[in-house]
Amino acid sequence: MIGVLRRYGTIVGFVGIVLFFWISLPETFMTGRNWLNISQQVSMLTVTAAAMTIVMVMGDFDLSVGTMASLAGVVAAVLFKLGFGVPLAVSAALATGLVGGALNGILVSYIGILPFIATLATLTVFSGFAFLISDGRTIFGRDIPEAFSGFARSGVPLGDLVSIPALTIAALAFVLIVWIVLEQTVFGRRLYAIGGNSRAALLAGVYVRRLRLAAFVLTGVGAAIAGLLYASRVASANPTQGDGLMLDAIAAVFLGMTMSEEWEPRVHATLIGVFILGVLDNGLTQMSVDSYIRDILVGAIILAAVASSSLWRRDTG
Amino acid sequence: MTDLAALHDVTKAYAGVPALRGARLTIAPGEVHALVGENGAGKSTLIKILAGVTPPDAASIAIDGRSVSIDTPHAAADLGLRFIHQELDVVPALSVAENIFLGRRYPMRPAGFIDWRTLGQAATEAMGRLGITDIDPRRKMARLGLGDQMLVRLSAAFLDRGTAPARLYVMDEPTASLNGEETERLFRVLREIRDTGRSVLYVTHRLDEVMRLCDRVTVMRGGETISTAATSDTSEAAIIRDMIGRPVDEAYPRRATPVSDETVLDVDDLAGAGIGPVRLAVKAGEIVGLAGLSGAGQSEVLRLLMAADRRTGRVRVAAKPQQAAQPPQAWRSGLAYVPRERRSEGLMLTRSIAANVTLPHLRLFARGGFLNRGSEREAVSAAGDEVRLVARGPDQHCYKLSGGNQQKVLFARALLERPRILLLDEPTRGVDVGAKFDIYTLIREVSSRGTAILIASSDFPELLGMCDRIIVMRDGRIGGVLPAADLSEEDLLTHCYGHAAAAPATAAASGA
Numbered sequence: 029m030i031g032v033l034r035r036y037g038t039i040v041g042f043v044g045i046v047l048f049f050w051i052s053l054p055e056t057f058m059t060g061r062n063w064l065n066i067s068q069q070v071s072m073l074t075v076t077a078a079a080m081t082i083v084m085v086m087g088d089f090d091l092s093v094g095t096m097a098s099l100a101g102v103v104a105a106v107l108f109k110l111g112f113g114v115p116l117a118v119s120a121a122l123a124t125g126l127v128g129g130a131l132n133g134i135l136v137s138y139i140g141i142l143p144f145i146a147t148l149a150t151l152t153v154f155s156g157f158a159f160l161i162s163d164g165r166t167i168f169g170r171d172i173p174e175a176f177s178g179f180a181r182s183g184v185p186l187g188d189l190v191s192i193p194a195l196t197i198a199a200l201a202f203v204l205i206v207w208i209v210l211e212q213t214v215f216g217r218r219l220y221a222i223g224g225n226s227r228a229a230l231l232a233g234v235y236v237r238r239l240r241l242a243a244f245v246l247t248g249v250g251a252a253i254a255g256l257l258y259a260s261r262v263a264s265a266n267p268t269q270g271d272g273l274m275l276d277a278i279a280a281v282f283l284g285m286t287m288s289e290e291w292e293p294r295v296h297a298t299l300i301g302v303f304i305l306g307v308l309d310n311g312l313t314q315m316s317v318d319s320y321i322r323d324i325l326v327g328a329i330i331l332a333a334v335a336s337s338s339l340w341r342r343d344t345g
Numbered sequence: 346m347t348d349l350a351a352l353h354d355v356t357k358a359y360a361g362v363p364a365l366r367g368a369r370l371t372i373a374p375g376e377v378h379a380l381v382g383e384n385g386a387g388k389s390t391l392i393k394i395l396a397g398v399t400p401p402d403a404a405s406i407a408i409d410g411r412s413v414s415i416d417t418p419h420a421a422a423d424l425g426l427r428f429i430h431q432e433l434d435v436v437p438a439l440s441v442a443e444n445i446f447l448g449r450r451y452p453m454r455p456a457g458f459i460d461w462r463t464l465g466q467a468a469t470e471a472m473g474r475l476g477i478t479d480i481d482p483r484r485k486m487a488r489l490g491l492g493d494q495m496l497v498r499l500s501a502a503f504l505d506r507g508t509a510p511a512r513l514y515v516m517d518e519p520t521a522s523l524n525g526e527e528t529e530r531l532f533r534v535l536r537e538i539r540d541t542g543r544s545v546l547y548v549t550h551r552l553d554e555v556m557r558l559c560d561r562v563t564v565m566r567g568g569e570t571i572s573t574a575a576t577s578d579t580s581e582a583a584i585i586r587d588m589i590g591r592p593v594d595e596a597y598p599r600r601a602t603p604v605s606d607e608t609v610l611d612v613d614d615l616a617g618a619g620i621g622p623v624r625l626a627v628k629a630g631e632i633v634g635l636a637g638l639s640g641a642g643q644s645e646v647l648r649l650l651m652a653a654d655r656r657t658g659r660v661r662v663a664a665k666p667q668q669a670a671q672p673p674q675a676w677r678s679g680l681a682y683v684p685r686e687r688r689s690e691g692l693m694l695t696r697s698i699a700a701n702v703t704l705p706h707l708r709l710f711a712r713g714g715f716l717n718r719g720s721e722r723e724a725v726s727a728a729g730d731e732v733r734l735v736a737r738g739p740d741q742h743c744y745k746l747s748g749g750n751q752q753k754v755l756f757a758r759a760l761l762e763r764p765r766i767l768l769l770d771e772p773t774r775g776v777d778v779g780a781k782f783d784i785y786t787l788i789r790e791v792s793s794r795g796t797a798i799l800i801a802s803s804d805f806p807e808l809l810g811m812c813d814r815i816i817v818m819r820d821g822r823i824g825g826v827l828p829a830a831d832l833s834e835e836d837l838l839t840h841c842y843g844h845a846a847a848a849p850a851t852a853a854a855s856g857a
Contacts, residue, residue, distance in 0.1 A: 213714045214707045221704050224693025231653055231684050231691075232758065233676040233705030290695040290742065 038286045038333050042304050049311035061190050070306035071199035072254045076273040077280040077298050078206040079250025082243050084281050084293040086222045090247045091147040095154040096128050097255030097270025102158045105167035105265035114175050122252050129248015133241035158267035168264030177263035206295045279330050286337035347410040349374045349544050355404040364390040366568040377545045379555040382565035383777035396428050397421040425512030427502045435494050437487035442468035444486050445501045474503040475534050492527050492639050515546045524639030525838050532558050552581045553806050589779050597810030598786050602793040605629040609797040610766045615658035620645045620821040627797040634808035635801040637818035638841050643801035644685050647768045651675045651682050676705045681764035683755045685771050691755045692743045699725040699739035702757045728757035733783045749780025769800045805834045819843050
């Protein structure tokens with residue numbers, strides 16, 4: 029019984045939250061349209077959290093995902109402003125994520141700086157670059173081509189009135205790719221081995237350093253994708269717009285980890301963590317709850333999930 | 346004569362699973378009493394009950410003939426019982442003296458200041474009981490070697506400040522990380538304790554220590570006490586029979602196939618930090634041991650062969666040069682490795698058996714980078730059967746396995762691809778007798794298939810029982826190569842000390 033609660037406590041909590049909003053907001057909450065709306069609202073967070081899961085599988089962190097998302101959006105927008113087309117601007121933004129991720133990976137795995145410290149430093153560096161190349165201003169309006177911002181407004185029609193937003197599809201596609209990489213490939217198996225015991229993994233024939241580097245590169249690229257989705261959604265880019273994604277992404281991964289007996293990050297569990305945060309945000313906004321109170325509630329729920337999961341773990345020793 | 350401690354009809358079950366079923370144990374004053382048994386036999390539970398850590402379901406306990414109940418660790422301390430646990434629980438950031446005083450009141454000056462001078466003196470005194478004079482009590486624990494750290498932990502038990510005088514010392518595998526010299530030192534102190542009328546309860550897996558050190562031995566199996574006998578009236582074979590409930594012809598299976606002429610491992614000028622140059626060769630089907638005092642470089646030679654540490658020199662595997670800068674390349678060249686520290690260097694404890702076993706071999710179960718779990722499971726099941734792994738299945742997590750089965754997981758990993766060369770570092774450390782015998786049998790089987798095997802071990806009887814030749818390491822270099830046949834443990838120890846130091850070494854062994 030306790031084992032079931034420990035394993036499924038977070039899901040039970042999620043269902044409880046959904047029921048609460050369903051009862052409190054009987055007309056608007058439990059509708060297909062609202063859920064599609066939630067999925068669109070959380071799409072950037074979904075991508076960021078899935079990318080974060082990749083490094084957290086190895087027991088590492090990447091605190092720079094948020095400012096990387098900002099930087100990637102700004103890079104694309106600046107290139108639009110200079111008159112370059114969508115393919116080049118998007119590629120440059122993705123390349124920025126790749127280079128930034130590689131920088132994190134080299135600092136962590138080849139130079140041996142703790143991920144927390146290394147990515148805290150690059151967090152600042154990426155943010156500085158975003159301000160530098162944007163001149164600290166928001167790039168918007170006619171500078172952003174219709175082909176780019178239109179993506180976020182498009183979708184696959186579902187009946188006459190609703191459609192599945194393109195952002196939702198993009199985010200789910202990204203989660204699926206990360207799931208395949210982590211769960212079905214040799215690469216993913218080795219990342220989990222590094223997370224289980226990196227010293228043992230090296231002695232058992234895993235190229236720990238280069239895999240760690242590769243994982244940070246993937247996370248960097250994922251953060252850049254999230255930044256592009258963000259810029260497309262708001263049809264603009266400013267040097268801080270993605271910054272808030274980092275804390276929520278870590279929170280989502282942690283919420284997901286409470287669902288695993290071994291406290292392991294799994295990307296499908298991360299997705300549930302994202303939806304817990306997304307549903308709370310959506311429901312509380314609809315109930316016109318002050319956003320400061322929302323923050324307090326979200327923090328308390330994360331603490332409750334992690335604490336109960338740790339307490340049960342101690343009991344069963 | 347009244348027994349110092351007598352435990353009768355001790356019963357304890359964990360969640361309905363019996364751990365002790367009417368176990369008994371009596372310890373006379375002035376004896377070193379061995380307590381042996383396989384993992385799960387109930388030794389630790391019995392000790393925890395005596396220590397007041399675990400409450401028994403039923404028990405009658407008498408100290409000096411008076412019935413007592415031991416409800417807390419404090420009650421045990423007040424009765425004069427001292428416990429030294431198997432795990433090396435030290436605080437690396439604190440000084441030696443502070444580690445000795447862990448869990449006790451520090452000597453104080455008025456106004457709540459610590460009396461460092463008295464603290465240091467008491468620590469020096471406690472260490473002096475073990476004959477340790479070369480460790481500064483002010484040094485940070487982290488700066489000491491493993492063996493020295495264990496000695497410091499042990500000396501804490503000899504600190505008599507502020508507690509009832511010690512009557513009985515209970516030690517759980519105290520020699521696990523000690524070298525030969527340190528072990529002798531400890532044994533000398535234990536005999537001294539005995540000669541002053543106090544007693545020692547000595548828990549160990551090493552039967553040679555039982556025969557050498559102890560006066561009586563109690564064997565447990567399946568939560569019951571099977572036998573108690575004077576060591577002069579019993580034999581290692583009889584003890585093993587009682588432990589595993591069946592007769593064992595020999596502790597070490599004999600070589601059944603001849604050694605081939607083909608040299609599989611050929612090493613020249615191998616050197617790393619503080620090690621080498623080392624030159625050695627191992628033939629197909631041959632088992633070669635690496636012996637030495639702790640820190641003489643046995644483990645490091647294996648690590649250099651695996652390219653786990655920075656190295657220079659020439660390594661040839663089956664006449665082909667091994668170009669390896671990292672362990673993955675060493676595995677690919679035909680080497681397989683069971684590291685020294687099972688939990689910290691060997692296993693991903695929270696991962697499944699399958700994930701642990703196939704880690705170096707994943708390319709065999711992959712197509713285009715994607716895992717084929719079906720073929721992986723099949724291979725893991727087969728490998729598990731080969732090493733006689735007892736587990737629920739390939740998906741079971743490693744932290745749920747016993748020490749012996751965890752070690753078998755590492756063997757399954759090492760043997761999955763039929764390596765040319767098998768490197769084993771302390772292959773049976775912390776493994777119970779039954780699993781030990783399985784591992785020795787397995788090593789013989791692997792050797793008979795023509796695998797060259799190199800074993801680094803501090804268990805000298807194991808090296809003498811399994812190896813064809815023994816390479817003695819001294820200060821990171823090869824001090825000599827000895828044929829194992831007709832070599833005695835004393836000879837081997839003498840060689841480990843080197844000829845210059847041979848005289849004091851023998852004195853330590855015989856005078857103790």
